[in-house]
Amino acid sequence: MSTVALAVTDGMLHFELALVCEVFGANPPGGADPWYRLSVCGPGAVRAGRFWLEPDHGLDRLARADTVIVPGWADIGQDPPAELIDAVRAAHEAGARVVSLCTGAFVLAAAGLLDGKRATTHWAHTRELAERHPRVTVDPDVLYVDNGSLLTSAGKAAAMDLCLHLVRLDHGSSIANTLARRLVVPPHRDGGQAQFITTPVPAPDNHPLAGLLPWVIQRLDRPLTVEDLARQARMSSRNLSRHFRSVTGTTPLQWLLAQRIGHAQELLESTDDTVDAIAAATGMGTATTLRRHFHRTVGVPPDTYRRTFRARARPGPDDGGPHRRCPA
Missing domain, CATH: 1.10.10.60 (Homeodomain-like)
Incomplete structure (x- = not known):
């Protein structure tokens, strides 16, 4: 069974937290056996938006996970907590696949994991990421970037795209598609797609091409x-x-x-x-x-x-x- 560790500290965005729990911590879709074992790791009780979260383990547990996911966090004007940076770096050195959602890329960049690599984050923060970490090749125009053991996503819905991409890598497209249907989201959007389009997207059953x-x-x-x-x-x-x-x-x-x-x-x-x-x-x-x-x-x-x-x-x-x- 693959272990997934969700790294949390104060100020994490609750949307990405909930998304990870829904994809990796809920009941597996039919045919997915074994499924993931999710743990929440942090320095103690942390606040995410209006919610308080009590982690299962300390940040040192990240180094024992197969996959570590760093969700977005709100105050990117501040440097990420040093203990989080150290724990994420140690996990990657131990062999974990490290994933950032939205502005979680700032944590991976601060840990030096993205130096010399292509990465992305929410389009509104790509310029700041590039300025603060010039050794990172920041791509503002994609949904997510897969560098093998290091993956980064843009914001919100793109974080779901990357999570489904992970499921597809681990369990195949059939399981990923089944999960996407349960979540009522598109089963696969390629990471190279643009982060946003200027035309509105109609309701799924309310457009001229629905049939x-x-x-x-x-x-x-x-x-x-x-x-x-x-x-x-x-x-x-x-x-x-x-x-x-x-x-x-x-x-x-x-x-x-x-x-x-x-x-x-x-x-x-x-x-x-x-x-x-x-x-x-x-x-x-x-x-x-x-x-x-x-x-x-x-x-x-x-x-x-x-x-x-x-x-x-x-x-x-x-x-x-x-x-x-x-x-x-």
């Missing part, structure tokens, strides 16, 4: 075109593109490709199907086409992705270095 998107998801094995989508939606291709930009922030073809790639990732993780078979199941046509688009989108070829995911999801008995993963 079309599920229809497409059920037919990813077919060679769908923009014209096919427009015909199903009973609108012109031009109107379809306009609505897609408003609802999803991208074009119909880009959205469709993202769904195909996502489905390919699920099949690579959960089946032994050949790349040719997966190309057919995702509507990519040929293995060559799938490999080209997959490599460009994900950053590695499908075969490498499958090997990497299974190595993470099923560590051997000697696995325990600085990039530990819990068993699937």
Whole structure:
């Protein structure tokens, strides 16, 4: 069972605290066995917003966890507590995967863990993070950054995206999707997405594409075109593109490709199907086409992705270095 330690001190943001407890501390989604064992670690009773929290353990317990999560904290104008910085640094040196949510990145940066690495935080504080820690490459335009044993997220909803990303790494996309459905949140938003878009997002069942998107998801094995989508939606291709930009922030073809790639990732993780078979199941046509688009989108070829995911999801008995993963 993978242990997750939530590092808390006075001034932590209660949204991120509750989010971590909901994802890693609640009942596991069906099929997830074993699940995480969550502990809350702090120097004593701490205040988060209007709430008081009594930790289970002291900060020294962080060094015994597989994953350490540092939530956002309110007063970034002050240096993080030295005891928290030392405990987070010690945990990483002991081999823990260390994760920051929102402004928790200031703690990781103060511990020197992000030096020479790419990281993010809430867009409103990225400039200050970069100015205070010039050795950190701060990316203000992404939801989260995965450096392997060090991960950082932007604020609020992006913190949920990163938590689901961790579940997906540890247990696979099927379990992560089941959990996302229970939480009523999108199952997967790639970390490279922008932190915010200028157009409002409509209610899930109250937009012109509400009937079309599920229809497409059920037919990813077919060679769908923009014209096919427009015909199903009973609108012109031009109107379809306009609505897609408003609802999803991208074009119909880009959205469709993202769904195909996502489905390919699920099949690579959960089946032994050949790349040719997966190309057919995702509507990519040929293995060559799938490999080209997959490599460009994900950053590695499908075969490498499958090997990497299974190595993470099923560590051997000697696995325990600085990039530990819990068993699937």
